[in-house]
Amino acid sequence: MTISASTGPGRIPLADPPHSSANPPPIAPELAALDKKLGKLVVNRFTYRLLRVVGRFLRPPFDPSGVSLTWDDARGQRMAIVTPDERKGAGALILFHGGGFVFGRPEDTLPKAALFAKALGVPVICPAYRLAPQNPFPAALDDGHAAWHRVLARADALGIDPAKIVVGGYSAGGGLAANLVHRLHDEGGQQPAAQLLIYPMLDDRTAQRRELDAPRHSIWSNGNNRFAWPAYLGNTADPAALTYAVGARRADLSGLPPAWVGVGTCDLFLDEVRAYARRLGEAGVAVSYDEVDGGIHAFDMDDNPLAHAFTASQIAFIRGYVE
Template structure:
């Protein structure tokens, strides 16, 4: 894809982001080790972070030192379903905790291909149940917990709302989906390989889905494995979906937003011109990323009933 299609503010940064050879075992081992050994230097002032265990699942908990609002966010990191760690989102999770007075629980879920579906979803469901049961100790109203995630984490978050909807009981207050990875059928579209999307291309996408599903993308998936494959979207919590218009996931994200609205689910879709995948992570210093994050936080504050945010 031509650099001219990238937003001017993001061009310099995106040229520094290498395509990750996630199909190579040595790279996945290296990436996982590096992220796992990171200390949290990007946790903002005014927030305490601590690693804990939620029913056998590792989580990182971010708590505001002042101004607690009683709301919570269960956050699921990205990484194409094959890499990633809560540490990569320290900045986002801690600043959300500080700015909105929310307790944020970030899940360190198991990764494919070593742990294919449903391992990641099971881990996030366990973290949800722990968060709900621990809400009083954390100073959170269990009815005001939002589920959210970025990229692969956004897709898992959407699938988690499906599973919780069907199982009954307390539901998430809302779902915050940032450039979510929602549809394995995108990976099956080999004509997209030629586009050469920045940061995350369709070849990498195909490896991620194949690793997670244990089958070629586009085949009939198991229930709750692929968010966009669910037929009935009625009764799901309100959603915010944000994505760049040159992101590989732009089309599938916009289609999912359309289907949510058609099913009677309130959904706000925020499409950013010229934004490649994950631009809020590697381009966070730009105004286009800052404004995008501000819009997502404003919606999150309204959804979680955070006053004076």
């Protein structure tokens, strides 16, 4: 079952939710194979380097049919550009990969990028960003910010309308997208048309909730969270800086672009994602919220019916901003 809600001022999703991060429901049976394969993933100071190597063997295959893939390595930052053979819209999607800010590559998002590009008829850009702990905050945000401005600078060459660019990402990449939207809002200038936050990593305080250690959260546990957040934040202590590092710590969410926000009910991030979507709506931001019953973290990396519906919801949302 999928719970969906389109929200605006005064319309907040899921006021009385039946499940929480501390009380997840059973994992959806459609996800049993994925849970068996990756459910016990451990991310710590001993394994994160290994995951950077083996992660490339865990991602779904990239299907190049109907798209072209080019790489832009200017200024030392890799950026994949997936362009559909048939252009339908004037906009584009910038899509950041996940990996808890400590592993992951643009290649991880290429299968979804191809799907989005073909469905929407617009280019999908997948930027690299520097990883923690070697490169703590603000490295990833600075790289995301640079990618945004590189896309703007190349808009004419790419056939993109700068006013029709959606910014999004998966997990840590979703958190990075949210933080980039915050920074761009405060700086002024060209703004994203919308934001796509797919089970985003938004709140470092979740890692301190020890009651979340007992429930089994497949793929991304609170133990993983307790390694990743300090690795990413480094020595950041200034409250003003933290608001750009931790999306949920931003006090004022008003004036941000429309958002699609989605998460599964078995995801560790359920509470923080739900709270952020609710706060966006309270701040007057138009929100499309999709909560998937029995969905684990990153459940859409597998080929299953829940993933199909989840991605279809994202495509329907994005289409309204890139055409």
